Amino acid sequence: MRRHIHEGPLVIGGGLAGLSAALEAAPRPVLVVSPTPLLQASATAWAQGGVAAAVGPDDAPALHAADTRAAGAGLVQADAVDALTGDGPATVAWLAALGAPFDRDAGGGFAVSLEAAHSRARVARVGGDGAGRAVLSALVAAVRAASHVTAWEDGRLGGLITAPDGRVVGAVIRRADGPVQVLASSVVLATGGVGGLFAETTTPTALLGEGLAAAWRAGAEVLDPEFMQFHPTAMDVGLDPMPLATEALRGEGARLIDRHGAFLLGPAPDADLKSRDVVARAVHRARADGRGAFLDARTAIGAHFPEAFPAVFAACLRAGIDPRETPIPVAAAAHYHMGGIAAAVDGRTTVPGLFAVGECAATGVHGANRLASNSLLEAAAFGRRAGRAAATEPSPPTGRTAVPGLMAELPGDVLARVRRIMSDRMGVVRDGVGLRSARTEILDLIARHGPAGPLDAARLMIEAALAREESRGGHYRSDFPETLPVARHSRIAGFPGPMVRAAA
Numbered sequence: 234m235r236r237h238i239h240e241g242p243l244v245i246g247g248g249l250a251g252l253s254a255a256l257e258a259a260p261r262p263v264l265v266v267s268p269t270p271l272l273q274a275s276a277t278a279w280a281q282g283g284v285a286a287a288v289g290p291d292d293a294p295a296l297h298a299a300d301t302r303a304a305g306a307g308l309v310q311a312d313a314v315d316a317l318t319g320d321g322p323a324t325v326a327w328l329a330a331l332g333a334p335f336d337r338d339a340g341g342g343f344a345v346s347l348e349a350a351h352s353r354a355r356v357a358r359v360g361g362d363g364a365g366r367a368v369l370s371a372l373v374a375a376v377r378a379a380s381h382v383t384a385w386e387d388g389r390l391g392g393l394i395t396a397p398d399g400r401v402v403g404a405v406i407r408r409a410d411g412p413v414q415v416l417a418s419s420v421v422l423a424t425g426g427v428g429g430l431f432a433e434t435t436t437p438t439a440l441l442g443e444g445l446a447a448a449w450r451a452g453a454e455v456l457d458p459e460f461m462q463f464h465p466t467a468m469d470v471g472l473d474p475m476p477l478a479t480e481a482l483r484g485e486g487a488r489l490i491d492r493h494g495a496f497l498l499g500p501a502p503d504a505d506l507k508s509r510d511v512v513a514r515a516v517h518r519a520r521a522d523g524r525g526a527f528l529d530a531r532t533a534i535g536a537h538f539p540e541a542f543p544a545v546f547a548a549c550l551r552a553g554i555d556p557r558e559t560p561i562p563v564a565a566a567a568h569y570h571m572g573g574i575a576a577a578v579d580g581r582t583t584v585p586g587l588f589a590v591g592e593c594a595a596t597g598v599h600g601a602n603r604l605a606s607n608s609l610l611e612a613a614a615f616g617r618r619a620g621r622a623a624a625t626e627p628s629p630p631t632g633r634t635a636v637p638g639l640m641a642e643l644p645g646d647v648l649a650r651v652r653r654i655m656s657d658r659m660g661v662v663r664d665g666v667g668l669r670s671a672r673t674e675i676l677d678l679i680a681r682h683g684p685a686g687p688l689d690a691a692r693l694m695i696e697a698a699l700a701r702e703e704s705r706g707g708h709y710r711s712d713f714p715e716t717l718p719v720a721r722h723s724r725i726a727g728f729p730g731p732m733v734r735a736a737a
Contacts, residue, residue: 234405234636239264239417241381242588242623243404245390245444246423248277249365249609250591252372253616254421254580254623259381261624264417266388266406268439271373272366276425276436276592277612280365281479281544283335283358284328284613285351285606286321288343292353294318301607304350304508305600306706307720308457313597316578317607320614325357328613332371335359347484348605349506354484356606362479362544368609388413390424390443390686392637393451393587401451401587402629405639414636419586419626421619422448422574423612426592427461427690428474431567432649432656435467435477441648442690443640444593448574449689450637452727454583456595457572458690459697459723462603462707463661465489465512466528467566470552475566478528478545480509480605485541486533489516490560491524510602510707513565517661520564527560565661569608571599571707572697575724580619583727586626590619601706601720641683651678651691659695664712668699697723700733 247267297318336344359367391405403416424444428436467475573595580588658667
């Protein structure tokens, strides 16, 4: 296997978190590895809502922090939330300075939208529903212009390289012309979430939890992997992945109804702006009952749809739906992983030399239920912090290292089976019988196919869901519907440690 020695941080992932880290690591040389050309196959580019931050005149980071803690159902970490919300205004200003074309109000300030569980309108947006691609485009341009950044746009993570003392000192990268051992001063994982493990998802299907799996096998602790957020308004139009109907539609007054026109969550004007877990379960229940679920924007948005929400409007037209005249069929779909690799606000994991940022990390800011649009803020704000921290790590070692075997590649039919298992038994509503059968099937697949990243990630999520005998936030057990009085994290030690332990 070829060996490449890089004198600075190795950033694996080309979304908002990874590119923010790469830019902030200057002047240290940075190698960014992405499986596809930048802007392709990144969940950031698909984000519609925007960046949550206290940029309005009636808002403050403390109010943003209070809303984040309330949404997190007892499992947010106060110091991390304070860091995130405190960084909010400066992060939006930084992105704007890089060229992100945020919408502006008449006075030149940031135009903001109201989304579910926010007490203030605080989501800075672009073109109504195009924030993700616009923000990421600005960062891609900055990275391509940065002399300290080199990008490999054909590389996938195959495993992490460790020194004898356990420190992560590089990674095996699968490239088009074969695998390469990359030794680096530090490794920043920005590999995204696990949405591709589910048959119904709003994320790129290539997001299979491989960063999470590789970090666990390298000894990193995993935090709360059972908490998956299901977006209640994925468009149910037969596509994989499912197009997203942004929550901002409901912020503007669109309503969730069944096929008979009855409100799914009641007639109150703000009924559809409850936290995402509550709304997702209402949508799931209506569909399970045969009543169907639809997002009705005819009155609230109507003729203004094309200019107010162009991305959603275009997706509707491609599916043969005119949302100005017809309610949009929706379903709850896997959208965002709140758990992940345990990491501090500067991305440091429990393994020296290894950092994790963005959706693959669990920093404690999302808890059991992510507050809408906090994800782009976390990716940029904590990505910047991680880049600065990773740049301080020493040069890569020249001595002996432990090079892992490459994670197994799963055949398409096996991956399809995993996706069906996860959607059916790790979905919006779970129970012990389904979770135990899911664990049995995943362990059988591991025995047959080896330590594939998607199988490891699925196993970590299922084991934690089975151990959590309560319902909290995005984790709902029909056999344990009550919430325990004391909120405890699920912590999974690095491989091959004990699978799950609860900790306050």
